[in-house]
Amino acid sequence: MEADDEGRSPSGSVVVDLASADDPRAMSRMLRQQRVHTIEGMFHLLTRREDVEAALRKPAVYTSRPEAVQLGNIRPLIPLSVDPPKHVKYRRILDPLFAPKHMAALEDEVVTLVNQIVDRFAAKGSCDFHEDFAVPLPCTVFLRLMGLPLADLDMFLEMKDGIIRPPGATQEEQEPTRRRTAQNIYAYFEKTLAERRRAPTDDLLAQIMGSSVDGVQLTDEEILDICFLFIIAGLDTVTDSLDCIFGYLSQEPEHRRQLASDESVIPSAIEELLRWESPVPAVPRVLSEDVEVGGCPMxxxxxxxxxxxxxxxxxxxxxxxxxxxxxxxxxxxxxxxxGVHRCLGSHLARIELRVAVREWHKRIPEYELVPGTVLQYTEGLRSLHHLPLTFAPAG
Ligand code: HEM
Incomplete structure (x- = not known):
């Protein structure tokens, strides 16, 4: 459907969801013809690189205060919905824990996990990449990292989906599931923190619990708010990226062969496909003062x-x-x-994506979409409902 300059369809509904677009690049091109689009009563959209970058670098004006993202949480998402200067305190604690050298130490474990997952369907010669690979991998890595039982996998997936993809077509319909799920997440981590105080462990959660800035430790509430955000920021995003990357490669055999025949291409290929697909297509902000961009008052x-x-x-x-x-x-x-809210987990995500792409292509270099498949991308965050792949049975 053709959208007008305001990003509305002829029937008046908003059609600016880049995530679910068949061709987000074409939609982006259309949107960039105008620097700002205003969806009356909802929000403004900034479309051009220069304006988006300038806004990301002005967190005092384009704020991330709690009303920017409401996902059933009753307290702020730390550090996502905290603005500077307080935001600095949290990043000073968390940045070293997610630094490249710590994340690189996970590589061997991720190699093992990826291969265990591929073992489940390699001999069959087919899989639904989304359900069989892209969903379980990031959640399993997260449970390992936090020292949580692998038996909790299904519950974690349910908690993630209850917040990010609750049933219902409108905010109102989705709200009850979000609220209920949020309570479950807080309760789960409250119980875990109490257990950890009785029997300390040696993992990321233990490091967060033991961290302090200027001699002041995080409170239990702050730790809960950080854990809540990890579930919604660190699981679905990697699933989305895997779906986008493999969805692309399954349809672009030349690029797939370029990367399968030379693994040194993989790191730059992943950056390029993250750019091209942009699995998180938009980030929300709330203005702290009146501004004007391209003659449009906000x-x-x-x-x-x-x-x-x-x-x-x-x-x-x-x-x-x-x-x-x-x-x-x-x-x-x-x-x-x-800017200041740049992804905390980018180094973790990169390890997961690089290892997944490398190990998969060692075992399954040639694959394609099951004939007749029409890919359908999800709204909000760009992943696939299903990605059915077929390949020669592999060992
Ligand atoms: C490829 C996968 C990922 C993508 C595309 C992605 C994307 C993003 C983006 C665009 C933001 C900025 C949000 C904003 O400015 O409002 C962000 C923030 C964040 N991400 Fe990621 N992310 C990914 C993986 C992860 C992982 C694995 C974690 C693990 C914990 C994570 C944790 C976070 C956190 C905590 C923030 C908030 C940072 C802050 O506010 O200071 N992300 N991510």
């Missing part, structure tokens, strides 16, 4: 969506970004956001 208190997906393919800012180059370097994409 008022204090109004919501603004920064379209990082549209910014990532803005060829007016970076010529050549309207096509895929798996060797692109440098590649200053915004798929992990930018």
């Amino acid at each position: 008022k204090a208190g109004e919501h603004v969506m920064l379209l990082i997906g549209a910014a990532n393919t803005d060829d007016a800012a970076h010529p050549g970004v309207d096509s895929v180059d798996l060797l692109r370097n440098p590649n200053p994409h915004l798929a992990f956001g930018g």
